[in-house]
Amino acid sequence: MIRNKGSWWDRFRGARPSRGGKPRGGAARPTPTGHVNAPTPVFRVGGGFHRRAMRRAWRQFHEGSLSHWITVMVIALALTIYGAFALLLSNANTAMEGWRVDNTVTIFLKKQEDGKQAERVKKRLEDVAGIGSPVVSSPEQGMGRLKELLGTEAGVLDGLEENPLPYAVEFQLLEPDPAKAAALTSGIAQWREVEAVSFDRQWADRLAAVVTVVRYAGMALSALLLSAVALIISNTIKLTILARREEVEVMRFMGATNSFIKIPFIYEGVLQGVLGSFLALGLTSGLFLGARQVALELGRAFGLSLPMHFLPPLELGLMMGLGIGLGFLGSMISLSRFLEV
């Protein structure tokens, strides 16, 4: 804007101030920086700009230490709650995938039904859509499997005078939709020959429904928490802006651009988000290790296998992104409300 000829500086350098306003004078000579005829610098948004902005952001963060660290802790806690939900849901999903593989349905016929009746039921099942490979299981076969299942405890069955088990027909349920599968098995349960229907997948489907509810509840809770975090970050940045309003005013009159003034505040918010995310990552890892230990001990006690896995990389990236995004959002809210440049 104002053209800087660059010449008076050299004359000034050779003209040390003296009393009476009579400078001693001196010939113009180039400055060691080579700025003699340099034009008024044009602000460039380059590496130097962002390095300075980051340095100022760090300085602002450091100077407002306690409030900033409290904000970092709040971000970390909110993201940890999000991470805990993600961990729970991710492991529940994996467990359910395993359970869903077992789509075997067993129908137990009434005690008076014989093998011929069982074969008729089998043929009838073959005509029903969504059902695959029905197999008849005699009471003897059923007893054999029961003994196998009881293992060393199978001796308790030796006291029975007669085999109490009825004929059974097993088949694979091909229907993937839980509601349709439930309707199908309920319909079969109404058949005259059928005493009971055993379908393990129903439990998996019920669990899946519960997990879905937990998922939505987790999403709603996380959304509420994360919104609160954005407002907390915004408040911290507001305090920084208010604490630095004199500096901002001075910079404005020196010719600072909007970017020069605003970007350090944005970096400051993002820095809080990044630190909060890393802390949340550590806390979530701690939770995972604790939960895995509990699962191992439970598994050992009940003879179950409860494998657990940590969050997949995509989920971890999302967590970090959320932290950074919240920092950015909080800064932008404050800047738009409290910093007019």
Next chain:
Amino acid sequence: MIRFHNVHLRYPTGYEALKGVSFTVPRGGFHFLTGHSGAGKSSVLKLIYRAELPSEGGVVVDGRNVERLTPKQIPLLRRGIGVIFQDYKLLYDRSVFENVALAMEVAGHPMDKIPGQVQRTLEYVGLKDRMHLSPIALSGGEQQRVAIARAIVNRPPLIIADEPTGNLDKPMARRIFDLFTALHQSGATVLIVSHDLDLVAELGFPQIDMADGRITQLPASTRVPLTPATL
């Protein structure tokens, strides 16, 4: 360098700080703006660095009407003006060096050029040995010199100062004016608001007197004919 053409400045409260002010400060000139408190001197300076906009009339700085500047051009205008405030406006949580360096950072100078330039500037205002202190540890005169160093470190072609010696004793005021004189001798255009009439008269530079928002005395050098076409 600076042209005011029939400038009026009314604040939202209705107070009219300037009432038809016209004058010109040529490039390389050294002028004093004098007058009693409330005469409108500081308002004139605020219009120059575009902290305020005229309600009527035109203000031209270095050939550009400040009213017509786009938001992106305003920082460029301000980088070409070294402003020295009566209350110094120094940052007391930073060292003397950092206060001066901030002006160079704002102007986008390369990081590696800043320390040398800041040290040279502080040397010229006689504060090199105090550059690591906080301004709060300095006397009023020294703080004023830090403010001057900050204003000139980017070598702006125009230097404006609002009562730069208002809080200083006579010898220190004299020393500060010597510094401005040296800057002027080096080619900078200087406009200083001052109420120290004795010192102003002693230095002998042209003097624009103001009273009640109007110019009451204008030296011949500032009476350059103006028309709206020149704005």
